[in-house]
Amino acid sequence: MRTDEDVVVIAQKYQCTICGYIYDPEKGDPGSGIAPGTEFKDLPDSWTCPQCGAMKDDFKEVD
Amino acid sequence: MSLIRDVKPGVLWVGAIDWDRRLFDSLIPLPNGTSYNSYLVKGSEKIALIDAVDATMAKVLIDNLNTLGINKLDYIVSQHAEQDHSGTIQKLIELYPEARVIASSKCLELLVEFSLVTRDRVQEVKDGEKISLGGKTLEFIHAPWVHWPDTIFTYLPEDRVLFTCDFLGSHLATSDLYAVDEATVYEAAKRYYAEIMMPFRQNIKKHLEKIKGLEIDAIAPSHGPLYHKPEFILNAYRDWVSDEVKNQVVLPYVSMHGATRIMVDYFVDALISRGISVRRFDLTSSDVGELAEALVDPATIVIGSPTMLVGAHPVAMYAAILANALRPKARFASIIGSYGWGGKMVEQITGALPNLKVQILSPVVAKGHPTEADFQALDRLADEVLARHKELKMVS
Numbered sequence: 438m439r440t441d442e443d444v445v446v447i448a449q450k451y452q453c454t455i456c457g458y459i460y461d462p463e464k465g466d467p468g469s470g471i472a473p474g475t476e477f478k479d480l481p482d483s484w485t486c487p488q489c490g491a492m493k494d495d496f497k498e499v500d
Numbered sequence: 501m502s503l504i505r506d507v508k509p510g511v512l513w514v515g516a517i518d519w520d521r522r523l524f525d526s527l528i529p530l531p532n533g534t535s536y537n538s539y540l541v542k543g544s545e546k547i548a549l550i551d552a553v554d555a556t557m558a559k560v561l562i563d564n565l566n567t568l569g570i571n572k573l574d575y576i577v578s579q580h581a582e583q584d585h586s587g588t589i590q591k592l593i594e595l596y597p598e599a600r601v602i603a604s605s606k607c608l609e610l611l612v613e614f615s616l617v618t619r620d621r622v623q624e625v626k627d628g629e630k631i632s633l634g635g636k637t638l639e640f641i642h643a644p645w646v647h648w649p650d651t652i653f654t655y656l657p658e659d660r661v662l663f664t665c666d667f668l669g670s671h672l673a674t675s676d677l678y679a680v681d682e683a684t685v686y687e688a689a690k691r692y693y694a695e696i697m698m699p700f701r702q703n704i705k706k707h708l709e710k711i712k713g714l715e716i717d718a719i720a721p722s723h724g725p726l727y728h729k730p731e732f733i734l735n736a737y738r739d740w741v742s743d744e745v746k747n748q749v750v751l752p753y754v755s756m757h758g759a760t761r762i763m764v765d766y767f768v769d770a771l772i773s774r775g776i777s778v779r780r781f782d783l784t785s786s787d788v789g790e791l792a793e794a795l796v797d798p799a800t801i802v803i804g805s806p807t808m809l810v811g812a813h814p815v816a817m818y819a820a821i822l823a824n825a826l827r828p829k830a831r832f833a834s835i836i837g838s839y840g841w842g843g844k845m846v847e848q849i850t851g852a853l854p855n856l857k858v859q860i861l862s863p864v865v866a867k868g869h870p871t872e873a874d875f876q877a878l879d880r881l882a883d884e885v886l887a888r889h890k891e892l893k894m895v896s
Contacts, residue, residue, distance in 0.1 A: 455827075485644070485703060487649070490644065490645035490703050492702050
């Protein structure tokens, strides 16, 4: 039987459709000044893929 | 003979012109050669070198510095780690033991990986950081992705010179220090933009915003002539990176026994008679750089291919792969061609274009030799291209 304690929230990862880089909110993107724990939706619009320069709108949700 | 030229008092061009180079990245033809622009900036207290030259031209740069009697360099600014600018840095830090190599952290990482510098000789500069040379200040502007993650610009406010490295440059070997022959420079700069800058269109929009407020007398790139009329090249870039597309179709194709070529002939005339302009390329004799330049403006890309070994012709796939990598702003795409007995030509080509944000218009593929029905289908495709272009208000 599942209880509330069994529910684990995993932050949604996003993948760059241009180069395949995966943004993992748990890791953030420290090289660009993005702290671990930052959700994708909270990334500034000026944030670009650290691997290829693509924009946020080139990213898609991924499992 | 040392060719050294004044840009401003205390700012000298000390680079090398590579008149005879004909290939870059083992891919891009250089019909007009190129240059590696290196700049010496002399303040009252310190001297800086902004970018070096390709290792094949090391002797030119080093001889220039010797001719000027430079026996000490305080800084070597590496705006970009790519070896056509950084290749000589390894030699320079041996010859100038006090010199520190200044760059973005990403650039320093790459320079170390390429074995061009060691960590004890470098100094990171952050966005907005300034260094004084005594009466001359170097201000560093982080501008990543033109065209690597490491790229920066350097602004010299006292002389109003903006050093942009590859950004705004052109592969053009010329005796003109400045872009006085605007027609030739425009063509070379647009080709260069298409070949390596176009994928970073959205990043470039931001960089153009970032430098908007600067007072600029001269733009000093790392390839090709400098710009004494900055608006000339800045306006050109604003046009190329804008979201606006033109009432034009670019049509690269390959044909083996003529069936696809006959369809291309018909389709080109159908487009022209509907008032749509066309850039057509036989891929077996095309210059890859010219094809790239033709991708900058048009609203629609059409690829022509026969079927070979039940797939697309490899040369057509090559064009598709390049177009996919360059990410032009075209809105529509289609495929025309032929097959003998079957295959996945259309699927392979459409599958090779995942990075293009295009709507695919109905492909037209003939079995064997095109018939009247195939020509009518090409007419309908031309009608559809016209209708889409009209919707975007490119056609009155």
